[in-house]
Amino acid sequence: MSAPLRRRHLVLAGAAASLALLVAGCTSNQPKDTATQAAQTQAVSDNDAPGKQVTIGFSAPAADHGWMSSITKSAVAEAGKYPDVKLVQAEATNDVNLQISQIESFINDKVDAIVLLPFDGAALTEVATKAMRAGIPVINVDREFSDPNAARVTVLGDNYGMGVSAGKYICDQLGGKTDAKVAEIAGIDSLPLTQDRSKGFKDALATCGLSVSNRVAADFTVQGGEEAAANLLQAAPKLDAIWNHDDDQGVGVMAAIENAGRHEFFMVGGAGSKQVMNQIKADNTVIKATVIYPSTQAADAVRLARLLVQGKAMSDLVEVEVPRKVQLYAPVVTKANVDKYLPTAFES
Template sequence: MLASRTKRQRMLYAVGASLAAVGLMAGCSAETGASNTEPTNASVEGNSATGDTITIGFSGPAADHGWLGAINSAALAEAKKYPDVDLKVAEGTNDANLQISQVEGFINDKVDAIVLLPTDGAALTEVALQAMAAGIPVINVDREFSSTFAARVTILGDNYGMGVSAGSFVCDQVGDNPNAIVAEIAGIDSLPLTQDRSKGFSDALKDCGLVVSNRVAADFTVQGGEASTSQLLAAAPKIDALWNHDDDQGIGVLAAIDAAGRDEFIMVGGAGSANAMREIQNPASVMKATVIYPSTQAADGIRLARLLVQGKAMSDLVEVEIPSRIVLNAPVVTSDNVDRFLPTAFES
């Protein structure tokens, strides 16, 4: 009875998250009760119609990570789709002070909107507030500001949902063994996103009576993933399931697993790299799944900034205003659906 109930709970969570993500995509919509067929600012045709040219400033961290590189390239590609968008791109940086000065430059240039993936959400909050006070809407991507007043729109991946998705998959695979040993390789423990992922994972495992038995933290790099995994494998002579938070560091994780000659467990990745998905396609690999953390967030931010400044709305919603907060879904990729996700996956 408990297994059936908790499985239904996980299904409801996944369906609810999927519905939230669907609202982000511009698909077909019907103007319920409309008396004419003219395009409006809340229709697909109205959304895509060329409007007044707007200038969008975009700033993000340095692309020193496969996922971050994909974030930046997707944003640039999205802007090129629109002849009415002039995109000003600041050089990627991991220096919060430099990024603050970049945003100040956008404010001085009187851009129409700013899409900002902050290297540190708290550190960039004050300058984002300044932009908002100057009448420039800010679209906050991935790492949240510490004030809700610092952004008109916040668009996020679902870090807690990633953990839930990973934990639910582990439960489905080994949950019938009450003594299953579950291991976890986190990212940087001081980051809220890592804490959220770990909490979601732990909460989902509780549904099938499991806990994390062995845990280490890495640093989102290949080298860190390999070193931390070697440490974990030495401490845990037997593992049934392992979740690695990040597919970029997962290259090192897999290298350590191969070097140790371990293959008695299943592995779940995180973020959704092409490398991980090719591993999933290999029946001999321990890698059986990965959880998507969308690399489209800044591209979505560009699209939303355009709609916002041009006074348009999202065509899949009845609401005539752009939402203030959007959280994207965290689906699980397995051998059953990998062909759907691989073509748009990023390379680590």
């Protein structure tokens, strides 16, 4: 065979081999990759499988309103789902000194983890730090400590986000009506959470050229809500929308609205009570929406405490450790999606 012909033969052989490899790749590698991806997508976490026994100390303020009552009930219910979890529940209290002594007892008893919704985050910071130094992970719920090192994990609602969600919903409903009268019924004005909610509301309204025309503050109680709403309605003869920060105080707000015979506006609630969600579903009152402030935070904290002690992570994350902070979303509940949120709503 001549040299030119030999070279041509080698080139053709090489091309054939390359083509064979390419075809093989198209016919065998792709299904293998797809199968691998499918297996990864369908992978099931073993996080719920029974593991090391975990004793969790739980302390929260007194259940003096529906949201706080639901916090405790949901934590207890969540712990009951796991045979490897023992929840040691301290007496609910608004006494800071008593709550501090409860955490001291948990430390002395060498519990595996502590889930703590402090009556006062700053006041409980020191004892929470003591627990952390003793090797007991603390999961801080809702009211933050003054030092982030006092907790391994912090589970929060989104107060600023509540205001944003409420304001955006009102903007969407009023459809560019820049002369609309929008009122706000806040909670306790001295609390940072109330200030955050109001700021988020103001910021969201500004995006559609609206502002708060009338504002009053209540105290998260039925009586306070009724009194504040009565004063508001007297001062504002015409309104287009109201945002009430809290569905517990909203019971009083609705009483004032009915007493005044006012129905020219729509109202957005806050926190997400079952009573308000049922009213939204029935669509026969001025309440057309509410913004969730999850009362499931302590239940989430119980789950996270269990994962921490058992050395597991959150299965839907690539990260192999439980995150340091979990902030829950503040969705708007309307007639269109209310059935999705009713199962986790709290009783006012």
